[in-house]
Structures are given as structure tokens and as C-alpha cells.
Amino acid sequence: MTSNKFNPPAADLPGKPSIPDWVPPALTKEKLDFAKLRTIDLSLVESDDPKVVDELVQITKKAIREDGFLFIENYGVSLEQLHRQFTLAQYLHYNISEEDQERLLFHPEISGKWAGYKHPWGFKRERKVWDGITQFNWYSEEWADYSRVPTCILPFMDEIRAFNEFLSESVNRRILILLSKVLELPENYLWDKVQSHGGPTGEGYYRHALFRPFTEEAEKLSKGLRFNGHCDYGTTTLLFSVPVTQLQIWGQDEVWRYVPYKPGAIVINIGETLEIVSGGHFKATRHRVFKPPMDQINAERLSIVQFNSSVGDLRMTPAIESPLIQREGFADYQGAFREFQKTMASGIPIPTNRQWREIQIAETVNTTDVKRQTIGGDWVMHDGKLMNKREFHGVTVILPV
């Protein structure tokens, strides 16, 4: 097992250019009704005191049943090491050549992946309305073949790779141990049976994203939405907390709230695979990216994220050997788990994890697509709330707008 303290390759090795440090943007001064998320100290997973571990399991259980989101701290990466990764992400976005933007351009409609470079004109290969969002996404192909990576970032791939290996093998592994313990299963259950492996991110991916301020046109068309409300489909998503306030989560009281900034912390969100495996005891987090408060409206939001994926060939079903599920049954919750159950009951085979994630990426709707983003398009009124209703492989997905 890898060490639980990140020890990256040096930033000043021969051949590495010296690059400008990322400077965190100023925080919002607005009094916002932030989401109240629980924070856990990940280093306590290794405690020799079973009481400490048990307490940690209980806090985690509450957080993922009620919020689906939690902050983790003390996971083994210092603030300085983390800011170096933001420096690299900033360098990529400011320096990727036009030739590389074209050569490495993503093609989500065909591949069902975000792999490569996302141009700032929406989430399709064809350029639509300018959204100012650029991304570079590393999947197994990009880790295996650096000709698929922007030339400007090549001198720093040792650091980016080491960071991802640490996140997968140490951070995500410890989170999955904790979640296996919540299900009262052997501690390596989710890591061994559900999590995909191979390369730094298995079947998942790593993202550098830059959100630039919207134009007036995009703001009007999108009604403030940068990315529609959705659930991630995999195991866990490791989102690094950032100063520009745009991430929102859907609370139990059915209100969108911004996630506050917690320097150095990782926001963990639970993917749909884990919701299904847990028989609905874990909630896949409903979240979206919205416009920032007015005092950050002109700020650039830089974001780095590791998306962890489940094994693609599996068709996910609940881990019924879990003593928690045996004791309490399935949790009745209006999410992916319930919809998958309905699909099974109607005799349609549920999609594999790969089919499930690829169709959602391939069919992502731009927030500026006013024909789809309206009642009569994808939007419906559902129990008095405006919801986005889609169907993928016979499974209905209803999410708050």
C-alpha cells in the first residue's frame, strides 16, 4: 500500500520551466446561506483505537445518508502541494497551443468520454454558444500515451501523475474503506469489488477546468446555469475546494445552496454506483455549477477534480450481504437506485456501468440550449418543482433544475 503522505517529484528538476504561481482569487464577502457540510479527518481511518474509527464511521454514515456530500481534511496533501497542482492547471489553460486545442479536441458524442480538450463553446464537439469553460481530461489513454497530452504540460507530467496515483491509491482507497465500514462489510469490499483499477485513474479520469466569466448573452440563455443539476455516476468524486463560489448542492429541504470554501479540503461526492450498491443508504449527490455571487462575477474559477469510476462491465446491484442492508432493508429514496429497481421490475436489463456513464456524457445538454432547457423540452413540473426529466437506456432520470 502506498504511503498516506504525498511525496511529489520536485518542481525544480532539470528541464522544468519555472512557471507563475496560482494566486487564489479573493473570497466572496456576501452573506450567503451556505450548505452546512460535515468534515471528517481522513487520517483517523488508520487509528489504532477502534472507538475513534467507529466514531468516524458514524459521522460518515450521517453525512452520506443526509447530504451525500462531505469535506475531508488531513488526507495527506499539504496546502502548498495542492496549490502547486493548481499552478500546473493554470499553466495548462493559459499555454495550450491552438494546434493542441484542435489536435486533442474532445468528442463526447462519439466516445462517451470527456477525454482531451474541451473548447469554450459548450459540451459538444461542434462549437455552439461561448461558455468560457475549458477543460483538459486525462483518461487511461492519455496516461498511457503522452502524445495525447498538451505539449506545454509535458515537463510536469511526473507531478500530475504522482498526484493522481496518490489520490487513487491512498485517498480514494481510504474513503472506500470508510464507506465499506458504513455498510458493515469487509474494509476492502468496495475497493476490490466495485472500484475500477489500472493506471492512475482506472476507468475514471482527472480534470483541469477553467471557468471564465460568462458573457451577457450566455448568462441570459443559460439562466445562470454553468452545468445542469446532475449526479456523478461513478464511485467517488474528489473535488478540491476552491475560492470562487459556484458549486451548489440540492439539500434535503429541496433548496440549492452554495458549498463554502474550505482551504485545502476535498469535497467528496458520492456517485450513483455507490447509491445502488448501498441499496439507497448512500445518496448520490445532486449538484450543479451556478453563477457566482456578484462580487466574484468577474473572477476566473480554476478547478481540479478526480472522478473515480466503477468497473465498466458490471451491472450494479445492491450488496445484499451488507449487514446494514439485511437489518434495515433498502432505503426508499427518489434517486438512481429507485429508478434502477423500477427498470428491473419491468423486465428491462439495467445498463452496465460503462453504458450508464457513456450515455450521460454523450447526451449532455448545453445550458445555453434554450430549446431543451424549457418546459416542453426536457423540463417538467414535478410535485410543484421545476425538474429536468431525461431517459437513458430505459431508466428515467428526474433532477432539479
Ligand SMILES: [Fe+2]
Ligand atoms: Fe458532477
